[in-house]
Amino acid sequence: xxxDKIANVxxxxxxxxxxxxxxxxxxxNQDKETAVLQFKITRNNFPLxxxxxxxxxxxxxESGVNYIxxxxxxxxxxxxxxxxxxxxxxxxxxxxxMTVAQSVTGQVYVATQDRxxxxxxxxxxxxxxxxxxxxxxxxxxxxxxxxFSQLRDEVSDTMAKLNEDFANMQDYVTMVNQAAxxxxxxxxxxxxxNLTAYNNNHTEKLNEMTTKGxxxxxxxxxxxxxxxxxxxxxxxxxxxxxxxxxxxxxxWQKYKITSDDGSRQYLKKGTITDITTLSPGSYETVSxxxxxxxNFPTAFNGASYAQIDVTIGGSNRKQIEIVHSYQGxxxxxYIHTDGTRDSGWLEIPMVTNASTLELKxxxxxxxxxxxxxxxVYTNKVASETNEVIFMGSAKNIGSTINLSKPFTDYDELKxxxxxxxxxETYIRDTDPDRRIVMHSFNITxxxxxxxxxxxxxxxxxxxxxxxxxxxxxxxxxxxxxxxDSTLGVEVYKIVGxxxxxxxxxx
Numbered sequence: 001x002x003x004d005k006i007a008n009v010x011x012x013x014x015x016x017x018x019x020x021x022x023x024x025x026x027x028x029n030q031d032k033e034t035a036v037l038q039f040k041i042t043r044n045n046f047p048l049x050x051x052x053x054x055x056x057x058x059x060x061x062e063s064g065v066n067y068i069x070x071x072x073x074x075x076x077x078x079x080x081x082x083x084x085x086x087x088x089x090x091x092x093x094x095x096x097x098m099t100v101a102q103s104v105t106g107q108v109y110v111a112t113q114d115r116x117x118x119x120x121x122x123x124x125x126x127x128x129x130x131x132x133x134x135x136x137x138x139x140x141x142x143x144x145x146x147x148f149s150q151l152r153d154e155v156s157d158t159m160a161k162l163n164e165d166f167a168n169m170q171d172y173v174t175m176v177n178q179a180a181x182x183x184x185x186x187x188x189x190x191x192x193x194n195l196t197a198y199n200n201n202h203t204e205k206l207n208e209m210t211t212k213g214x215x216x217x218x219x220x221x222x223x224x225x226x227x228x229x230x231x232x233x234x235x236x237x238x239x240x241x242x243x244x245x246x247x248x249x250x251x252w253q254k255y256k257i258t259s260d261d262g263s264r265q266y267l268k269k270g271t272i273t274d275i276t277t278l279s280p281g282s283y284e285t286v287s288x289x290x291x292x293x294x295n296f297p298t299a300f301n302g303a304s305y306a307q308i309d310v311t312i313g314g315s316n317r318k319q320i321e322i323v324h325s326y327q328g329x330x331x332x333x334y335i336h337t338d339g340t341r342d343s344g345w346l347e348i349p350m351v352t353n354a355s356t357l358e359l360k361x362x363x364x365x366x367x368x369x370x371x372x373x374x375x376v377y378t379n380k381v382a383s384e385t386n387e388v389i390f391m392g393s394a395k396n397i398g399s400t401i402n403l404s405k406p407f408t409d410y411d412e413l414k415x416x417x418x419x420x421x422x423x424e425t426y427i428r429d430t431d432p433d434r435r436i437v438m439h440s441f442n443i444t445x446x447x448x449x450x451x452x453x454x455x456x457x458x459x460x461x462x463x464x465x466x467x468x469x470x471x472x473x474x475x476x477x478x479x480x481x482x483x484d485s486t487l488g489v490e491v492y493k494i495v496g497x498x499x500x501x502x503x504x505x506x
Contacts, residue, residue, distance in 0.1 A: 406463030410496035
């Protein structure tokens with residue numbers, strides 16, 4: 001008789017955030033083998049196919065310190081796939097867990113058979129409440145509570161006892177008659193002095209026995225009628241229930257995907273003319289000597305075992321998978337709406353060691369490292385290509401320029417000065433044996449009728465010490481020169497320049 005309490009739970013396979021799902025479901029502590037969680041697992045709002053040959057589904061329920069883990073692979077367990085095509089699994093919560101559970105949190109896991117891939121579904125919660133019978137003290141339960149199975153046993157035991165009592169009733173009557181006869185015989189042997197007392201006692205005892213016998217008979221009839229009523233009620237409930245009979249379980253496959261024993265449907269060699277025309281199902285066959293005549297992949301060996309899975313969607317969209325078990329190769333083919341697009345056979349790469357594959361996290365880590373190194377190098381190039389090694393003011397003859405780093409560490413020097421016409425920049429090499437010579441030109445701004453050229457020498461005393469040793473000017477209109485320590489340019493900044501190929505590699 002179907003007495004299950006079924007809580008239907010929809011589980012959408014998605015990476016989007018999903019909060020804890022409160023099922024708004026309440027079971028009771030004494031729901032025995034009737035508390036059922038039925039899950040419909042979908043992906044993109046379409047049923048997720050749950051082939052028993054390819055996936056294993058786990059469930060974990062926990063309440064406080066108590067928890068239970070079960071799997072569809074456990075023989076005789078309460079967790080089973082009941083509709084592979086529509087992604088429906090059902091779990092009957094064990095009685096042992098129900099007796100201790102209160103607020104329950106659960107989660108479902110879908111894993112491939114090799115457990116290389118696992119999809120974790122949304123968490124859900126429900127309540128298990130304490131029913132009225134659970135609150136009765138233990139001593140009272142022993143006196144008053146009769147569960148259905150106990151009542152059935154009690155009825156059977158009582159009937160057996162009643163039958164035994166009926167069988168012994170004649171013995172009781174015989175014993176009473178014999179006792180009366182013995183009493184009469186004894187009365188005949190007694191003296192008259194004791195006859196009256198004996199008769200009185202005999203009458204009293206006989207009346208007492210008769211009363212008790214009548215009471216027992218009445219109680220027996222009442223108990224028998226009660227038991228007959230309960231047996232009749234039990235039989236009527238069984239007849240009216242939805243109990244499934246053994247014969248009702250034959251041919252349950254609405255469409256035969258597999259053979260009756262769950263194995264692939266075997267197609268004899270040569271019976272397939274074109275693999276792409278096969279109906280949905282799981283098949284095994286031996287290919288022709290020339291498999292291409294059956295539209296097998298060109299790399300498929302002739303006269304070899306093949307495992308074939310065919311699924312069809314709307315508008316004749318079809319997916320076909322072929323496995324060459326001996327070669328360890330797999331091909332797939334995708335045919336779009338009514339054959340408007342055919343992918344042809346696509347071989348799926350197989351590896352013996354998955355650790356050799358480049359994973360997303362590993363590739364991202366390498367990219368992050370490369371990016372970090374590039375930033376470090378770019379910053380290094382930017383900082384080392386141009387370094388300020390002097391900031392200040394040096395103009396008059398005898399002025400020294402102290403550098404923060406040796407000029408010999410660089411390929412060129414950029415010298416920034418204030419000349420006669422404004423700010424100017426000179427680029428000079430770092431040869432320690434050659435002085436630095438700078439010329440600054442200027443003509444009058446108003447009519448360009450006057451002009452000068454100024455020359456300044458800088459000697460390299462050491463890699464970190466420079467000195468202005470000469471300053472002079474020449475006037476074009478007067479055709480005359482003048483050597484004056486105040487006439488040279490003013491050096492206010494020097495920058496060391498490195499070429500990229502000479503940067504340090506550290």
